[in-house]
Amino acid sequence: MEKRFGGGHYAGELRLKESEFNVNYGSGCTIFIEHCNDLFAADVPDEWIQQILMHCAKWPDNTYVFQTKNPGRYSSFLPMMPVKRVLGCTIESTDDNVIRVVSSAPSVRKRSYEMRELRRNGEDIFITIEPILRGCDMLMVSWLEDIKPNFVNIGADSKKSGLPEPSPEELRMFLDALKKTGLEIRKKVNLERLLQT
Numbered sequence: 800m801e802k803r804f805g806g807g808h809y810a811g812e813l814r815l816k817e818s819e820f821n822v823n824y825g826s827g828c829t830i831f832i833e834h835c836n837d838l839f840a841a842d843v844p845d846e847w848i849q850q851i852l853m854h855c856a857k858w859p860d861n862t863y864v865f866q867t868k869n870p871g872r873y874s875s876f877l878p879m880m881p882v883k884r885v886l887g888c889t890i891e892s893t894d895d896n897v898i899r900v901v902s903s904a905p906s907v908r909k910r911s912y913e914m915r916e917l918r919r920n921g922e923d924i925f926i927t928i929e930p931i932l933r934g935c936d937m938l939m940v941s942w943l944e945d946i947k948p949n950f951v952n953i954g955a956d957s958k959k960s961g962l963p964e965p966s967p968e969e970l971r972m973f974l975d976a977l978k979k980t981g982l983e984i985r986k987k988v989n990l991e992r993l994l995q996t
Contacts, residue, residue, distance in 0.1 A: 813842060813843065815847050815850070819854075820850070820854050822854075823858075824854075824855070824857070824858040824861055825858060825861070826858060826860040826861065827860055827861065828858075828861045828862075829861065829862045829863075829864060830855070830861050830862070830863050830864065831864045831866075832851065832855065832863055832864065832865050833851075833865075833866075834864075834866065837866075837867050837868055837869065838851065838865065838867065839865070839867035839869045839870070839872040839873060839876075840867070840868070840869055840904075841869060841872070845875075848876055849876075849879060852876060852879045852880055852881070853879070855880075855881050856879075856881060859881060859882065859883070860883075861881070861883065862881075862883040862884065862885065863880070863881045863883065863884045863885075864884070864885045864887065865880075865884065865885070865886050865887060866886075866887035866888065866889065866927060867887070867888060867889070868888065868889050868902065868904035868905065868910065869904060869905055869910075870886070870888045870910055870913040870914050870917065871905065871909065871913045873886055873913075873917060874917075877922075884922075884923070885923045885924065885925060885949070886914075886917055886922050886923070886924045886925075887924065887925045887926070887927055887952075888910050888913075888914045888924070888925075888926055888927070889904075889910075889926075889927045889928075889929065890907050890910050890911060890914075890926055890927075890928060890939070890942070891907070891928060891929070891930060891931060891932045891935075892907060892931075892932040892933060892934030892935055892939070893907055893908075893934045893935065893936060893938040893939045893942065894907075894932075894933065894934030895907055895908070897932050897933050897934045897963050898932070900962075900963070901932075901962060911942045911945075911946060914926065914946050914948070915942075915945055915946045915947075918946055918947050918948065923949050924946070924948050924949060925948050925949050925950050925951065925952065926943060926946065926948045926951050926952070927951075927952040927953075927954075928951065928952065928953045928954070929952060929953065929954035929955070929987065930954065930955055930956035930957075930960075930962055930964070931953055931954065931955060931964065931965060931970070931990070931993070932962055932963055932964060932965070933963040933964060933965050933969070934965075935965055935969070935970070935973050936969070936972075936973060937973075937976060939973065940973065940976045940977050940980065943977065943980065943982060944980050944982075947982075948982065949983065950982070950983040950984070950985055951977070951982055951983065951984050951985065952985045952987070953974075953984060953985070953986050953987065953990060954986070954987030954989050954990055955987065955989040955990050955992055955993050956989075957987075957989045964993055965993065967993060967994050967995070970990075970993050970994060971994065974986075
């Protein structure tokens with residue numbers, strides 16, 4: 800896959816960067832696998848995922864963090880995954896009409912259900928709401944209460960791409976309601992932009 804650190808999101812033809820298999824992950828580290836890409840996207844070949852997971856297996860003392868918008872695909876690879884792992888999913892809204900404008904990922908309701916099932920099966924999981932879009936409401940709070948993630952990341956569109964974002968009032972209501980659930984919330988600094996507009 801394209802880049803391991805920085806440099807923005809992948810664009811262009813899908814390819815496996817073979818040189819990454821020469822990287823020594825060391826010991827006792829937390830490694831975020833493919834943080835600028837989606838390793839579990841539907842069009843990524845199974846063989847590539849297997850190769851990457853086999854590379855991770857060489858350093859079992861690390862904790863590996865994965866994140867996707869296609870969490871249903873995690874289950875096929877759980878037997879190969881490192882024992883020390885945290886599985887994440889991006890859910891930007893509860894409104895699939897808003898999501899369809901920016902993503903061809905599975906429906907947000909499907910993602911929510913699949914993450915809840917992973918959690919019920921004992922997986923350590925997290926949810927990322929970034930970029931937070933219009934439709935983060937009490938339904939999202941209900942989903943998160945049901946999923947019971949280890950933590951929730953929340954951030955705004957750092958590129959200011961003109962995405963349909965919540966109003967300051969909607970965002971405040973959402974954050975206040977989410978805080979009452981007792982879930983750990985990790986707010987990105989860029990969220991302040993939405994609260995001040």
